[in-house]
Amino acid sequence: MKKEDLLNDDFLKQFRTAGELNSFLQQLQKRAVEKMLEGELDAHLGYEKHQNSDNPNSRNGYSTKTIKNTFGEAEIRVPRDRDGSFEPALVPKRRSMAEGVENVIISMYAKGMSNQDIEEQIRELYDINVSSSTISRVTGAVAEDIVAWRNRL
Structure with missing residues (x-):
């Protein structure tokens, strides 16, 4: 089948x-x-x-x-x-946290959303609570790359 x-x-x-x-x-x-x-x-x-x-x-x-x-x-x-x-x-x-949720957090952060906004969006979209410290940990891992990408021009 x-x-x-x-x-x-x-x-x-x-x-x-x-x-x-x-x-x-x-x-x-x-x-x-x-x-x-x-x-x-x-x-x-x-x-x-x-x-x-x-x-x-x-x-x-x-x-x-x-x-x-x-x-x-x-x-x-x-x-x-x-x-x-x-x-x-x-x-x-x-x-x-599954990689898919982490990718969504990174994407939201890359678009300029604050940690609090990301926390609220994740709660609304997926009905899960993600702490600000977790969001900071996830985004901190790629923060330098995101800043470099934003300033590439």
């Missing part, structure tokens, strides 16, 4: 409100992220879940993490390994 066939009219008719669609997309993204994290751990360990291996490192349950993404907040299960060497690339340790 093609991916395009999954999104047929009958499927799409079940969503009666934007809230229902957003809820579905949030759950879909949550499940997709969790599956991709499982794949990352498989690659890290060198074997898939439920396979036997000579690798002394093995799966060691899950930790939970709340991430902020373009559909709001989602609590995901992040797989762990026994020796603690697994560093997920998709959702890095000590980060709670």
Whole structure:
């Protein structure tokens, strides 16, 4: 079955409100992220879940993490390994915001919006609260590049 066939009219008719669609997309993204994290751990360990291996490192349950993404907040299960060497690339340790939201923050900042305006826009657009300090951290990482770009002429 093609991916395009999954999104047929009958499927799409079940969503009666934007809230229902957003809820579905949030759950879909949550499940997709969790599956991709499982794949990352498989690659890290060198074997898939439920396979036997000579690798002394093995799966060691899950930790939970709340991430902020373009559909709001989602609590995901992040797989762990026994020796603690697994560093997920998709959702890095000590980060709670998806790259897409960070890109939106950087874009708004590049257009001259204040941290407070960005905070309000993110809350209105994605229904998530992002602190001013988080916005400063995200924008600070690229501030020099943005200033150079603005002054390029």
